[in-house]
Amino acid sequence: MRLLVIGGGPAGVSAALQGAELGAQVTLVERKRVGGTSVNEGPAPVRTLARAARLVRDARSWETFGLRGSAPEVDVKAAVANAVRVADYSHDVKRMSEYIASCGVELVQGVGQCWFVDPHTIETPDGQRYSGDAIIIAVGGHAGRLPIPGAELALTYEDIRSLDELPVSTVVIGGSDTGCQLASILVDFGSQVTVLEYAERIKPRSDHDVSDALAAAFTAKGMRIVTGTQATEIERSGEVFLVHHLVDGVRQTVAADLVFFAVGWPGNADTLRPEAIGLQTARGYVTVDDRLVSSVPHILAAGDATGLSMLVPSARQQGLVAAENAVLGTRRRNTHEIVPTGSFTDPEYGSVGLTEQEARARYDCEVAIVRYDDLLRPVVDARSGGFCKLIVESNRRYILGAHVLGEYSAEIIQMVATCMATNMRIEQLADLQFAFPTFTEAVGMAAQKCVRQLGIARLAQQWSELRPQAPDPDTAAVRSDTWP
Numbered sequence: 306m307r308l309l310v311i312g313g314g315p316a317g318v319s320a321a322l323q324g325a326e327l328g329a330q331v332t333l334v335e336r337k338r339v340g341g342t343s344v345n346e347g348p349a350p351v352r353t354l355a356r357a358a359r360l361v362r363d364a365r366s367w368e369t370f371g372l373r374g375s376a377p378e379v380d381v382k383a384a385v386a387n388a389v390r391v392a393d394y395s396h397d398v399k400r401m402s403e404y405i406a407s408c409g410v411e412l413v414q415g416v417g418q419c420w421f422v423d424p425h426t427i428e429t430p431d432g433q434r435y436s437g438d439a440i441i442i443a444v445g446g447h448a449g450r451l452p453i454p455g456a457e458l459a460l461t462y463e464d465i466r467s468l469d470e471l472p473v474s475t476v477v478i479g480g481s482d483t484g485c486q487l488a489s490i491l492v493d494f495g496s497q498v499t500v501l502e503y504a505e506r507i508k509p510r511s512d513h514d515v516s517d518a519l520a521a522a523f524t525a526k527g528m529r530i531v532t533g534t535q536a537t538e539i540e541r542s543g544e545v546f547l548v549h550h551l552v553d554g555v556r557q558t559v560a561a562d563l564v565f566f567a568v569g570w571p572g573n574a575d576t577l578r579p580e581a582i583g584l585q586t587a588r589g590y591v592t593v594d595d596r597l598v599s600s601v602p603h604i605l606a607a608g609d610a611t612g613l614s615m616l617v618p619s620a621r622q623q624g625l626v627a628a629e630n631a632v633l634g635t636r637r638r639n640t641h642e643i644v645p646t647g648s649f650t651d652p653e654y655g656s657v658g659l660t661e662q663e664a665r666a667r668y669d670c671e672v673a674i675v676r677y678d679d680l681l682r683p684v685v686d687a688r689s690g691g692f693c694k695l696i697v698e699s700n701r702r703y704i705l706g707a708h709v710l711g712e713y714s715a716e717i718i719q720m721v722a723t724c725m726a727t728n729m730r731i732e733q734l735a736d737l738q739f740a741f742p743t744f745t746e747a748v749g750m751a752a753q754k755c756v757r758q759l760g761i762a763r764l765a766q767q768w769s770e771l772r773p774q775a776p777d778p779d780t781a782a783v784r785s786d787t788w789p
């Protein structure tokens with residue numbers, strides 16, 4: 306059986322390797338370099354810049370720890386070079402291409418964008434054709450641009466790699482995952498950042514407490530956040546750009562050295578000329594059923610190209626499912642009930658499951674929140690701004706969702722996801738021992754709080770759960786009345 310995989314990001318690579326593992330003769334065609342957005346342009350380099358931003362941030366608390374010395378200066382060019390080094394790690398050190406080839410996959414990369422010439426065949430710009438009995442489309446997506454005058458003047462996340470100096474001021478249009486990530490890095494580096502977000506809050510799909518706390522923390526860093534606004538035009542004015550936007554129908558303008566778009570992530574499937582073979586797409590995403598099969602029965606899709614869950618773990622998982630269904634016959638469902646996500650903004654956020662608003666609309670539920678300044682470890686680290694929120698179904702006592710904001714939240718959330726995947730009841734979680742002193746203790750403490758609120762067991766409130774009686778200077782730096 307010949308399996309053709311188009312696109313070499315996490316979805317395509319996992320599909321190709323699994324296809325070969327299952328005995329198919331696999332060809333993987335990638336227009337640029339294997340690794341995709343995840344390795345080459347998105348999480349790997351951007352996370353590395355976020356780490357540099359964290360180091361700058363940490364230098365601001367040196368005095369708290371009795372350390373002296375001048376704070377580091379940001380050399381943007383060097384920071385970017387380090388980010389590129391990390392992006393290249395998968396190639397230079399891990400030898401991704403060689404590994405894929407060693408698994409028996411025919412790897413064709415750097416050939417430019419390919420397209421369908423018939424339902425079983427694609428063609429690359431150099432005229433080569435590749436065919437498969439089954440095909441998996443894993444072509445990902447790309448940064449969207451608003452159809453507004455001056456759109457060509459704006460950069461996207463990919464351009465951060467070509468920065469050689471820090472912009473004095475920056476406007477980021479779009480305040481969801483990508484926008485918050487860019488804004489957080491740039492403000493910690495020292496740029497004056499304004500975020501313009503169309504929705505009424507940043508991170509509009511998140512739990513409200515996460516959005517509110519993130520906005521409060523960003524504002525405390527000096528970032529300007531304008532929500533409920535629509536960017537309508539970008540124009541050059543001498544050395545700066547003017548971004549015109551509407552607030553309650555009134556035109557306002559903000560000037561900046563650089564403007565970034567972070568306004569969405571349309572799929573790349575339309576580049577494949579899907580209409581030539583009757584392949585159904587919507588906004589550049591391949592329309593698939595719950596087994597990842599497209600409108601053309603021997604063509605499946607995986608990863609961002611499906612528009613289902615645009616995250617690396619989901620892309621890898623869908624790649625496996627699609628390969629199994631393509632090679633063994635269509636049978637496995639793609640389920641995405643428990644997908645922990647995390648960002649590397651400062652403060653960081655991590656989420657799994659339903660938001661409080663979604664949970665309350667569907668279930669009778671209990672919500673418990675523990676603030677980081679109730680725990681020892683965040684105070685030790687001088688990072689005591691943050692919280693852990695657990696949402697529990699009141700009758701069966703299963704966890705419906707968890708939202709953590711603050712240091713290590715993207716790590717902490719994995720633990721809650723595991724509890725959810727094993728259908729652990731809240732009283733079992735409350736009974737676990739947690740290493741001390743850790744940030745993850747917040748999960749156990751929130752579970753205990755929940756048990757008390759639900760009246761499941763008589764559990765004494767520990768002194769550590771009492772709210773601090775005197776203000777903690779580290780929390781005060783990012784404290785807001787809007788925090789839970």
Ligand SMILES: Cc1cc2nc3c(=O)[nH]c(=O)nc-3n(C[C@H](O)[C@H](O)[C@H](O)COP(=O)(O)OP(=O)(O)OC[C@H]3O[C@@H](n4cnc5c(N)ncnc54)[C@H](O)[C@@H]3O)c2cc1C
Nearest residue numbers: 312314315316336341342343347419445608609615616617
């Ligand atoms: C700034 C940023 C930060 C992110 N951070 C995170 C994070 O922290 N955690 C997380 O889980 N996710 C994160 N994401 C999302 C994550 O990068 C994607 O969900 C993931 O890369 C999707 O994998 P994929 O294989 O579906 O697509 P991609 O990784 O985009 O790979 C698709 C591949 O297909 C190729 N291709 C496209 N069209 C064609 C064609 N016509 N012919 C041949 N090849 C083609 C592309 O060149 C590309 O290599 C982030 C995204 C961005 C932009």
Ligand SMILES: NC(=O)c1ccc[n+]([C@@H]2O[C@H](COP(=O)([O-])OP(=O)(O)OC[C@H]3O[C@@H](n4cnc5c(N)ncnc54)[C@H](O)[C@@H]3O)[C@@H](O)[C@H]2O)c1
Nearest residue numbers: 479481482483501502503504535536568569570615647648
């Ligand atoms: N850390 C992470 O896990 C991470 C990081 C980046 C991206 N991602 C993934 O990539 C996907 C894309 O994320 P994204 O943030 O690029 O896109 P998105 O679609 O999630 O957000 C785009 C934002 O732009 C806003 N917007 C749209 N038009 C606007 C306008 N005219 N003016 C102002 N604001 C406007 C929208 O309201 C929205 O909040 C997400 O699904 C996410 O899962 C994940």
